[in-house]
Amino acid sequence: xxxxxxxxxxxxxxxxxxxxxxxxxxxxxxxxxxxxxxxxxxxxxxxxxxxxxxxxxxxxxxxxxxxxxxxxxxxxxxxxxxxxxxxxxxxxxxxxxxxxxxxxxxxxxxxxxxxxxxxxxxxxxxxxxxxxxxxxxxxxxxxxxxxxxxxx
Numbered sequence: 001x002x003x004x005x006x007x008x009x010x011x012x013x014x015x016x017x018x019x020x021x022x023x024x025x026x027x028x029x030x031x032x033x034x035x036x037x038x039x040x041x042x043x044x045x046x047x048x049x050x051x052x053x054x055x056x057x058x059x060x061x062x063x064x065x066x067x068x069x070x071x072x073x074x075x076x077x078x079x080x081x082x083x084x085x086x087x088x089x090x091x092x093x094x095x096x097x098x099x100x101x102x103x104x105x106x107x108x109x110x111x112x113x114x115x116x117x118x119x120x121x122x123x124x125x126x127x128x129x130x131x132x133x134x135x136x137x138x139x140x141x142x143x144x145x146x147x148x149x150x151x152x
Contacts, residue, residue: 013056013090014038020097020124028052035072035083045132048139053084053102055110058092064114066091071108078106081142085135091117099127101134 014030014037021028026043036051057066068089071078079087079102087105089098094117117123
């Protein structure tokens with residue numbers, strides 16, 4: 001029964017992420033692909049689809065932090081640009097999301113204090129814009145490198 005509850009929490013986080021992105025004017029879809037839960041396909045500044053891995057939490061530890069698993073596989077390894085472009089850390093009780101570009105999380109877990117979600121009502125928009133900007137810079141570097149290699 002616990003496994004089913006975890007799956008429902010994960011689905012709620014994915015749906016909430018897609019809803020909030022839509023409210024920001026981002027066209028997105030839910031997908032089930034290894035390392036990607038939501039794909040953002042159109043919106044202000046999006047020149048290439050962004051693969052978003054959603055991590056959802058519902059309870060805090062003794063230090064009032066949510067602990068998100070930002071890893072995959074066995075043995076555990078941090079997500080990379082090969083897996084996804086942006087991570088969405090969702091706090092369901094606070095109905096808030098912190099987006100992070102995938103390269104900024106070198107570890108396999110990320111702790112976020114509850115105050116981040118409770119006190120920053122602009123967190124979704126601000127962190128989305130920051131993450132998208134950083135991700136698109138990385139995408140451009142990859143495209144430029146591919147173009148350079150194609151001509152060599």
